[in-house]
Every structure is written in structure tokens, then in C-alpha cells.
Amino acid sequence: MLFLRRTLPLIIAFVMGVIGILCFYIPHSAAESLELELTKWDRIVAAFALVLGIYSLMRLHWTRVRRQNPGWGYSFLVFVGFAIMTLFAIYNDGQGPLNPQEIDTGPFVWMYNNVQVPADATMFSILAFFIASAAYRTFRARTPEAAILLVSAIIVMIGRVPIGAAIYHALPDLAQWMMDVPNLAAKRGILLGVSLGAVATALRIIFGIERSYLGGGEE
Amino acid sequence: MRYCFLFLALLFGAAPIHAQQPTGVEAIDTPNDSGGSITVTWARAELPDGAVYKLAVGESEHGPFHPINRSEVNLQSTDPGTFGHGDETHHRVFAKITEYADLADPSNRLPIENGKTYYVRVNAQLPSGETLPFAIASATASENFFNWSKGNNFVIGTVFSLIILGGIILAQKRDLFIRRIAGLEALDEALGRATEMGKPVLFAHGLHPMGSVSTIAAINVLSRVANRTAEFNTELRVANNDPIVMAVSREVVKESYLNAGRPDAYSEDMVFMVATEQFSYAAALDGMMVRDRPATNILMGYFYAESLLLAETGASIGAIQIAGTDSYTQLPFFITTCDYTLMGEELYAASAYLSREPKLLGSLKGQDIGKAVLLIAMILGTLLATVFDFDTLTHVFSAD
Numbered sequence: 001m002l003f004l005r006r007t008l009p010l011i012i013a014f015v016m017g018v019i020g021i022l023c024f025y026i027p028h029s030a031a032e033s034l035e036l037e038l039t040k041w042d043r044i045v046a047a048f049a050l051v052l053g054i055y056s057l058m059r060l061h062w063t064r065v066r067r068q069n070p071g072w073g074y075s076f077l078v079f080v081g082f083a084i085m086t087l088f089a090i091y092n093d094g095q096g097p098l099n100p101q102e103i104d105t106g107p108f109v110w111m112y113n114n115v116q117v118p119a120d121a122t123m124f125s126i127l128a129f130f131i132a133s134a135a136y137r138t139f140r141a142r143t144p145e146a147a148i149l150l151v152s153a154i155i156v157m158i159g160r161v162p163i164g165a166a167i168y169h170a171l172p173d174l175a176q177w178m179m180d181v182p183n184l185a186a187k188r189g190i191l192l193g194v195s196l197g198a199v200a201t202a203l204r205i206i207f208g209i210e211r212s213y214l215g216g217g218e219e
Numbered sequence: 220m221r222y223c224f225l226f227l228a229l230l231f232g233a234a235p236i237h238a239q240q241p242t243g244v245e246a247i248d249t250p251n252d253s254g255g256s257i258t259v260t261w262a263r264a265e266l267p268d269g270a271v272y273k274l275a276v277g278e279s280e281h282g283p284f285h286p287i288n289r290s291e292v293n294l295q296s297t298d299p300g301t302f303g304h305g306d307e308t309h310h311r312v313f314a315k316i317t318e319y320a321d322l323a324d325p326s327n328r329l330p331i332e333n334g335k336t337y338y339v340r341v342n343a344q345l346p347s348g349e350t351l352p353f354a355i356a357s358a359t360a361s362e363n364f365f366n367w368s369k370g371n372n373f374v375i376g377t378v379f380s381l382i383i384l385g386g387i388i389l390a391q392k393r394d395l396f397i398r399r400i401a402g403l404e405a406l407d408e409a410l411g412r413a414t415e416m417g418k419p420v421l422f423a424h425g426l427h428p429m430g431s432v433s434t435i436a437a438i439n440v441l442s443r444v445a446n447r448t449a450e451f452n453t454e455l456r457v458a459n460n461d462p463i464v465m466a467v468s469r470e471v472v473k474e475s476y477l478n479a480g481r482p483d484a485y486s487e488d489m490v491f492m493v494a495t496e497q498f499s500y501a502a503a504l505d506g507m508m509v510r511d512r513p514a515t516n517i518l519m520g521y522f523y524a525e526s527l528l529l530a531e532t533g534a535s536i537g538a539i540q541i542a543g544t545d546s547y548t549q550l551p552f553f554i555t556t557c558d559y560t561l562m563g564e565e566l567y568a569a570s571a572y573l574s575r576e577p578k579l580l581g582s583l584k585g586q587d588i589g590k591a592v593l594l595i596a597m598i599l600g601t602l603l604a605t606v607f608d609f610d611t612l613t614h615v616f617s618a619d
Binding site for chain 1: 251252372373379380383384387430432436438439442443461463465466467471474487490491492493494498499502510525527545555564566578583585586589593
């Protein structure tokens with residue numbers, strides 16, 4: 001049992017990790033085929049996991065509906081939406097489920113374009129208000145760092161709109177300099193750490209040093 | 220006098236024609252590929268407007284030659300991964316050939332086969348339609364076992380791996396100093412607060428799938444969080460947007476509860492699927508935060524535009540928020556709205572930091588040494604390139 005729970009996953013992680021690294025450097029067709037094969041396995045695993053995901057989603061919302069938790073009506077809508085989209089996917093614009101899915105016309109595409117896309121756009125547009133409220137909280141110059149942030153943000157924001165150049169002709173250049181020099185330097189510093197961190201994390205997992213993803217840390 | 224004119228006419232008339240002829244034509248197997256391609260190179264020449272190079276491939280030196288209609292001729296300096304960074308790359312051009320036209324049916328394309336020798340004919344065609352003398356070179360396509368254009372990446376990756384492994388070995392022999400990470404120090408406090416308030420802890424994954432390092436790091440943090448919530452007997456809710464991440468998270472939480480001696484406290488409903496679409500995920504999580512009002516929000520992984528939607532909603536309900544991401548575009552949003560933020564590599568270091576396990580801490584030390592080496596190389600490279608116009612060190616760290 002310990003072999004199945006600990007040793008086997010560690011062996012799989014090691015073998016797959018080494019294969020992944022080797023495939024990156026080997027252009028031979030055998031390496032390409034192996035990589036393609038593993039991608040197919042990944043898709044098969046993902047297909048099974050998707051069933052688990054749908055089951056989990058349904059179970060979550062069914063529990064809410066059954067217990068009539070606050071907002072249970074939204075959970076009911078999940079079932080309605082799921083049923084409608086499943087039926088439209090099977091209908092497939094009159095071509096049935098055995099033909100490739102129609103991606104240009106039909107009720108499934110119509111629902112996606114006229115319900116899902118506007119709903120997504122609505123959520124995305126809310127972001128503008130959230131940015132404003134977050135900026136209001138953060139830009140209060142209570143500390144020197146917050147004051148620097150406030151001044152930088154004002155220069156960059158005003159420098160990016162036509163009125164910036166009207167106020168002072170060098171403002172757009174100053175805004176661009178702030179993006180290209182201090183901002184880029186900070187960004188590259190983070191990227192440097194992220195890249196090395198990714199290498200270290202990959203090594204820890206490949207060599208079985210990091211075992212938290214197995215659930216229990218050290219044995 | 221007549222002979223003098225004839226001499227001048229020959230001199231000035233013939234010279235441009237010779238300049239337009241392809242010289243130094245060489246054909247090679249295209250390096251660093253899986254075969255099915257040959258590359259032909261020749262010296263760069265100034266052609267009159269409208270003149271083009273014509274390439275043709277034959278299986279024999281004497282023909283027949285099959286035209287190549289879609290060959291792209293570039294300077295070698297445009298592909299430093301294959302031809303290097305030398306000055307000579309500015310004076311030679313190359314064309315990569317992967318297929319040629321079938322003479323019987325020109326619309327049919329025949330692929331370059333591995334192991335077969337091909338003869339490439341190169342000549343220039345003037346706008347008048349006149350074709351200049353040609354040159355022929357031969358090559359055999361084959362599969363390569365190592366991509367030498369990634370050679371520097373391999374060497375640097377190996378050196379950093381050895382430094383990190385060295386750090387791990389060093390950590391087993393003596394104690395190492397690891398700087399304090401406020402976000403991780405506050406984790407126990409945040410979980411304790413949820414316990415005291417009798418409210419749940421919400422753990423939300425980012426949008427990247429299981430193959431992403433940030434997701435693996437988030438899973439590692441989840442394992443430690445689940446261990447603590449099991450010990451504190453606090454309700455944990457783990458939201459996912461990827462079914463595989465959900466399946467792995469479920470196993471991780473289950474194991475953590477088992478290891479904490481609280482298997483009875485684990486329920487499959489603790490780890491659930493929310494939505495696979497980005498904004499559906501954000502909307503559903505926002506709804507959960509507003510309705511269930513968790514005391515602690517932990518946002519870990521790679522986030523996109525939904526980061527602020529989640530963090531700002533969390534801030535509005537008064538939850539303690541700890542976020543961790545390696546997405547530098549979203550870091551400012553988390554920093555402004557969350558109580559603690561793990562920036563970039565701190566997310567990867569979280570598991571090692573929380574466990575205090577020497578081997579894991581050693582890898583962090585190795586990572587720091589690697590960073591110092593890179594910083595020295597950057598400063599040295601900048602100095603050499605700027606002051607001495609010596610850019611070799613820059614190329615060593617270049618991706619192509």
C-alpha cells in the first residue's frame with residue numbers, strides 16, 4: 001500500500017520529469033513521438049477528470065438546492081444552463097452528436113455568443129470599478145512608499161492620455177521612461193527569481209525531495 | 220581605341236553580372252531538427268530590384284531539378300541559434316528546404332526524405348527573365364540527437380541544478396539562514412483567526428493546469444494548510460477551475476487529514492469544482508465569499524484578470540487574505556488588496572519554508588546562490604558590452 005501511495009508516484013514523477021527535460025533538448029523524431037504520446041495520455045486523464053469535475057459541480061449545487069442555502073436559486077440555474085447546453089450540443093445544429101461539433105452556427109453557438117460572452121464581458125468590466133476602489137485605498141499617501149506609488153501612478157496614468165501631453169509636453173516620455181526603466185527592472189527581477197524558483201521546485205519534485213503534493217510531506 | 224572601349228564595356232558590363240552570381244554555395248543537413256530538411260547557404264550579393272534567387276532540388280547532380288516555390292531567403296544573422304553570432308553571418312544568406320514541387324504535378328509537394336542525398340541548384344533571375352549561371356551543392360537530411368541551439372540553456376540549467384543540489388547537501392550538514400517571509404509567518408495566524416471566528420477558510424487555485432509550476436507550488440501550500448485546518452478543526456473549502464487540479468487537491472487534502480489523525484473530519488465536498496471559464500470562476504467565487512463570508516482567503520497559483528475581482532471582494536467582506544502568484548502582471552493587484560502577498564519565487568518557497576525541512580531549505584539556499592551568480596553575470600555582461608563592446612557574455616545567456 002505504501003508502495004502505491006508513495007513510491008510509485010515518486011517513480012512516475014521522476015521518470016516523467018526526466019523524459020520532459022530530455023525531450024526539450026532532443027529534436028529526434030523518437031523524442032517527438034514520445035512527447036506526443038504523453039500528451040495524448042494527458043488528454044485521456046483530463047477526460048476522466050472532467051467527469052469527476054462535472055460530478056463535483058453538480059453535487060455542490062445539488063446540495064445547495066436541497067438544503068435551500070442562501071442563493072440556492074443560482075444553483076438551480078446551473079442545472080438549467082447545463083441541461084440546455086447539453087441538449088444543444090447533442091442537437092449540434094441538426095447534425096446530431098456523432099458528427100463534429102458545429103462551431104459557427106446553431107443554438108449552442110448562439111447561446112455561447114449571446115449569454116456566456118456578454119456575461120464574461122460584464123464581469124470583466126466590473127474590474128474597472130474594482131481598480132478604482134483598490135486604487136483609492138492604496139493611493140492614500142500614509143507612508144513614503146505609498147506616496148511614491150501615488151506619484152508614479154499619477155504620472156503614468158496622465159502620461160498615457162492626450163491631456164497629459166497638453167499639461168506638460170514631457171509627461172508621456174516620463175511615463176514611458178517609468179515603464180521602461182524602473183518598472184521593467186522590477187519585473188525582470190521578479191522573473192529572474194521565478195525562473196530559478198521554477199528550476200528548484202522542478203528539481204525538488206523530480207528527485208522526490210518535495211513530497212507535499214502527495215499529501216503528507218515527509219514519511 | 221576601339222579595343223579600349225571594348226575592354227571598358229567588358230569591365231563595367233560584366234562585373235555586376237559576376238557579383239549577382241551565387242558564390243560560396245554550400246548545402247548542409249539542417250542542424251538541431253528532427254530531419255526532413257536541408258539548408259543551403261551562399262554569399263550575400265546585391266541584386267538589382269526585382270531580381271530573385273531561384274532554388275531547385277534534384278536527386279541527381281545532372282537533374283531533373285524540381286523548383287521550390289516557397290523558399291524564404293534570409294541573412295544567417297537572423298538565425299543565431301543555428302549560425303552563431305559572428306560577423307560572417309551578416310555576409311551570408313540561407314534558405315531552409317523541406318519540400319519541393321513534383322514535376323508531373325506542380326501543385327503536389329514532395330517532402331525531403333531522411334538519408335537521401337539531394338542536389339540544390341541556386342541561381343539568380345534578373346527582372347528581364349535572364350537567368351545567371353548556377354551553382355550546385357549537395358546534402359543529406361538526417362535526424363539530430365541534440366539541439367545545439369539550446370546548448371547554453373543545457374549547460375546553465377545543469378550548473379544551476381548542481382548549485383541547488385549542493386545547497387541541499389550543505390543544508391543537511393549545517394543550519395542555514397533563510398530570510399523571514401511575512402506571508403507565510405502569518406498563515407497560522409490567519410487560520411487561527413478562522414478557527415476563533417468559527418468561519419471557513421477558502422483556498423482558491425489559480426487558472427493554470429496541473430503541469431504549471433505555480434499550481435504545483437499551490438498544491439504544496441494547500442497540503443500544509445490542510446494539515447493545520449485538520450489540527451485546528453477548521454472548515455476548509457478548496458475551489459478549483461481545473462478538474463485534474465481538483466482531483467489532485469482532493470487527494471492531497473485527504474492525505475493531510477489522514478496524517479493529522481483527523482480522517483473523520485475530511486469530506487469530499489471540501490474540494491469542489493467551481494467553473495472552467497475564467498469569469499464564471501470569478502463570479503462563482505465572489506458569490507461564495509459574499510454569502511459564506513470566510514474568515515480567511517488563500518489565493519494561490521497563476522491568476523489573470525480575475526485576481527482583483529477575487530481579492531477586492533475578499534477585502535470587502537473583511538477576510539484576512541494571503542495571496543501567492545508568479546504572475547507579475549497581477550502582483551500589484553494582490554499587493555494592494557491582500558494582507559500578505561507571496562511574490563514570485565516566495566510561492567515556490569512556501570512549502571519548504573513551512574515545513575522547515577533541511578533538504579527543502581537547502582534548495583532555497585541553492586536558489587539564492589544561483590541568483591547571485593546570475594546578478595554577477597548581468598553586471599559583468601553589461602560592463603563588457605557597454606564599455607568594451609564585447610557582447611559574448613550576453614550571447615551566452617541568450618535564448619537563441
